[in-house]
Amino acid sequence: MSTDAHSISETLETLLARVHELDAQCMELRAERDVAQSQTQALQEQTRRLTYDRDRLSLQVKRLAYLLYGRRSEKLSAEELRQFALDFGASEAEAAAPDPCVPHAPAPSETVHGESDAAPATKATKKRRAHPGRTRLAPELERVVTQVRVPDSARQCSCCGREMNAFRVVEHERIEHVSEKLVVHVEQREVLGCTSCRGDAKTAARAAPARERRAGDSLLAHLIESKCDDALPIHRQRDQLSRLGFDVPQSTLYDYFAHATDLLRPVAGVTLSKLLGQAYVQVDDTTLKVLDRRQPKGRSTGHLWCFTGPGALIGYTFTESWEAAEIAPYLAAVEGFIQCDDYKGYGAQIQAPGGKRILVPPERRLGCFMHVRRRFHAAFKLGDKRAAEPLTFIREIYAIEREAKERALDAAARLALRQERALPWLDQLDAWVDVHAKTEAPKSPLGRALGYAVHQRAFVRRCFSDGRFEIDNGQVERAIREPAIGRRNFLFTGSADGAKRLAAAYTLVQSCRALGICTRDYLIDVLGKLDANWPLRRVGELIPDRWANDRGLLSPKHSTQDLHRESHRSES
Numbered sequence: 001m002s003t004d005a006h007s008i009s010e011t012l013e014t015l016l017a018r019v020h021e022l023d024a025q026c027m028e029l030r031a032e033r034d035v036a037q038s039q040t041q042a043l044q045e046q047t048r049r050l051t052y053d054r055d056r057l058s059l060q061v062k063r064l065a066y067l068l069y070g071r072r073s074e075k076l077s078a079e080e081l082r083q084f085a086l087d088f089g090a091s092e093a094e095a096a097a098p099d100p101c102v103p104h105a106p107a108p109s110e111t112v113h114g115e116s117d118a119a120p121a122t123k124a125t126k127k128r129r130a131h132p133g134r135t136r137l138a139p140e141l142e143r144v145v146t147q148v149r150v151p152d153s154a155r156q157c158s159c160c161g162r163e164m165n166a167f168r169v170v171e172h173e174r175i176e177h178v179s180e181k182l183v184v185h186v187e188q189r190e191v192l193g194c195t196s197c198r199g200d201a202k203t204a205a206r207a208a209p210a211r212e213r214r215a216g217d218s219l220l221a222h223l224i225e226s227k228c229d230d231a232l233p234i235h236r237q238r239d240q241l242s243r244l245g246f247d248v249p250q251s252t253l254y255d256y257f258a259h260a261t262d263l264l265r266p267v268a269g270v271t272l273s274k275l276l277g278q279a280y281v282q283v284d285d286t287t288l289k290v291l292d293r294r295q296p297k298g299r300s301t302g303h304l305w306c307f308t309g310p311g312a313l314i315g316y317t318f319t320e321s322w323e324a325a326e327i328a329p330y331l332a333a334v335e336g337f338i339q340c341d342d343y344k345g346y347g348a349q350i351q352a353p354g355g356k357r358i359l360v361p362p363e364r365r366l367g368c369f370m371h372v373r374r375r376f377h378a379a380f381k382l383g384d385k386r387a388a389e390p391l392t393f394i395r396e397i398y399a400i401e402r403e404a405k406e407r408a409l410d411a412a413a414r415l416a417l418r419q420e421r422a423l424p425w426l427d428q429l430d431a432w433v434d435v436h437a438k439t440e441a442p443k444s445p446l447g448r449a450l451g452y453a454v455h456q457r458a459f460v461r462r463c464f465s466d467g468r469f470e471i472d473n474g475q476v477e478r479a480i481r482e483p484a485i486g487r488r489n490f491l492f493t494g495s496a497d498g499a500k501r502l503a504a505a506y507t508l509v510q511s512c513r514a515l516g517i518c519t520r521d522y523l524i525d526v527l528g529k530l531d532a533n534w535p536l537r538r539v540g541e542l543i544p545d546r547w548a549n550d551r552g553l554l555s556p557k558h559s560t561q562d563l564h565r566e567s568h569r570s571e572s
Contacts, residue, residue, distance in 0.1 A: 059445065062382050137173065182244050185216065211531065213259070220260040221523035223253065228502070228509040229519060231486035254494075261501035263530040264523075268504035271511060271543040272315035272330075275307050279336035280468055282308045282476035285327075285343075286484050288318065289492035290499055299492060302499055304506075305330070306480040310468065312514040313545060314479045316503040320496050324348040324359045331359055339366035339463070339473055342456065367459030369394070370472035375449035384446045386436070390453075393429040397422050401471060411467030418464050426464065430457060482510060511544040517553050 147169075155163050193201040226232040234253050241248060275281065285305045292300040303322055307315040307330070319326035324345035331338065332352070338360050340346050346360040373394045380387035400422045404414045433453045440447040453460075463471045483506055493499040508526075512519040526542050540546060548554045 059382055063378075066381055134173075137175070180244065182219075182241070182246050213256070215256045217524045217527045217531070218520075220256055220527055221520050223257050224260055224264075224505050224523055225509060225519050227257070227486065227490070228505045229482070229513060231482070231489050233490040236489075258498070258501060260527060261505050263527060264508055265501065265504040266536065266539050267526060267530070267542045268315075268507040270539050271313060271507050272307065272317065273333070274540075274543060275309050275311075275313045275315045276330065276333045277335070278309040278311070280310055280339070281334050281336060282339045282470075282473050283331070284341065284473060284476045284480050285322075286480050286487070288483070288487060288499055290320070290496055291492055291494050292496075302496065303327075304480070304483055304499070304503060306476050306483075308476045308479050311545065312511065312516075313543075314507065314510040314514055316483070316506040316510075318496070318499040318503045325350050328352075328359055337364050337366050337462075337469065339368065339469070339476075341368050341371055341473060342452065362458075365459050366463050366469055367456040368473040369397070369460055369463065370474055370477075372449075372453050372456060372460060375452050376446075379445035379449050382445045384444075387446055387449065390429055390432055390449075393425050393432070396425045397429075397471070400425075409467075413467070415465075415467035418467070423464060426461065429453075433457075479510060479514075482506070508544060515544055515548055515554065517544065517548045522547060 157164055187207055189204040189206065191201065191203045223234070223237060226237050227234065234257060235250055238248065238250050238253055241253075283305065285303045288302050288304045290300050290302045291298065300320065302318055302320045305317050305319065305327060307317075317327075317330055322345065327345070328350045338346075340360060346365070347362075348359050349356045350359050373391065376387045376390045376394070380391060400417060404417050407413075409417065430453075433450055436446070437450040437454055440450055442448070442451055460471070463469045493502055508523070509519055512522050522544060526547070529542065534542070541550070545554065
């Protein structure tokens with residue numbers, strides 16, 4: 001028994017040793033498993049980061065390629081709209097249905113160019129539009145008429161031999177360019193002297209107005225119009241004047257420009273104040289480089305602000321920075337509604353006489369539907385086809401707005417049309433945004449569009465609450481395009497004061513352009529009056545719309561806008 005017990009004891013000890021050995025191996029395997037799991041998690045995290053970076057860089061490359069090679073227009077073609085419909089479950093027949101906002105192309109079975117109904121039609125043939133003919137030339141253009149007669153030897157009828165009578169002429173127009181010229185007006189003042197006693201001499205007085213500078217009002221007007229309407233820098237104008245025989249230093253032309261714009265600044269200030277006094281104002285800005293020796297690079301970045309309203313006046317002002325406090329005095333002068341983009345400064349708090357207040361009060365702020373659409377369009381162009389559906393809703397809303405403008409509806413009728421037909425589409429858009437905003441990544445292209453639409457919803461919907469309001473900021477963006485084009489040519493201004501003078505010149509030139517009046521005639525007349533000490537209390541008579549109205553130059557369209565603006569001001 002003792003032998004058996006000893007044998008069993010040894011067996012148990014062997015088994016226990018084996019168990020301990022297996023436990024140790026299990027511990028090692030668990031440690032290895034934990035290490036493998038941590039490595040796997042690290043690799044998965046690294047893979048996730050690399051995938052995110054790859055998608056982000058791929059999206060960035062696609063965005064840059066679109067900016068470099070893509071269309072600048074945000075319009076969508078008929079084929080893209082057809083693809084939208086197919087993506088959302090429409091049949092081929094429904095997708096091929098003609099768009100009510102696109103000119104209808106004849107179907108294969110329709111008669112084209114006089115073909116019979118029995119003629120075989122293999123594919124749809126687009127009806128060719130009749131050529132409208134040559135552009136009619138303005139009647140005020142100077143005409144040199146050359147009369148060409150039939151030779152005497154060919155004036156007899158080939159049938160009866162009698163002389164034929166002229167009954168009409170056949171005209172052929174040829175346009176020639178006659179180079180402009182400079183005219184020097186020389187004022188010769190007579191000088192009298194007594195040749196007997198040599199005791200007295202008299203010189204004829206200067207003809208009114210007496211001016212010491214050599215540049216006349218027409219030359220000053222040319223400098224301003226060429227720079228602010230044709231985006232032609234002063235140094236290029238100097239080359240033009242040199243070819244015409246007036247070789248003048250560039251600094252002298254800059255002095256002429258500064259003198260003229262200094263004269264015009266009070267008129268531009270009154271124009272801007274009248275614009276800001278309207279019941280509804282649009283605002284936007286663009287950058288403008290300014291030479292500044294205090295800066296490390298020798299220049300700073302200022303901002304040129306543009307204001308428009310229901311009328312045709314356009315106003316500009318300049319601030320040396322993008323700080324909300326600098327533009328605050330101008331926006332504080334607006335007592336009506338302000339339509340703007342998503343610049344964060346509009347929601348910033350500034351110090352006011354009555355305490356702190358928001359720069360653009362939320363209750364008087366209007367959003368821009370164009371900016372909402374732009375982000376969905378960008379998401380679609382970057383490959384997210386889901387953005388097609390909100391683009392379709394927005395497209396229908398703009399079709400209704402276009403119809404209202406074509407029918408020339410007043411504010412009340414346009415409001416009724418919006419409430420009846422546009423608001424249901426806007427409700428569908430908001431519902432779609434709310435559904436997808438819950439699941440979409442905020443930093444994706446579609447997520448950014450959704451976030452912007454949610455943030456701007458209250459401001460955008462307010463645009464549909466009054467027929468006077470536009471649904472986007474397109475008017476002011478088109479107005480600020482002219483300075484942006486000019487900025488590519490003259491690159492920068494010499495100083496902050498020069499930028500303010502430039503803003504004053506843009507105010508008057510672009511207002512004349514919007515009113516449809518001759519900028520040159522306006523500037524020549526106003527500069528002449530201001531240089532002749534025009535009374536300051538009567539500066540309001542020189543603003544572009546008042547000047548044009550006093551001369552009966554305003555078109556019925558602009559006259560109606562002015563009347564509507566005055567009625568809106570009285571209502572508010």
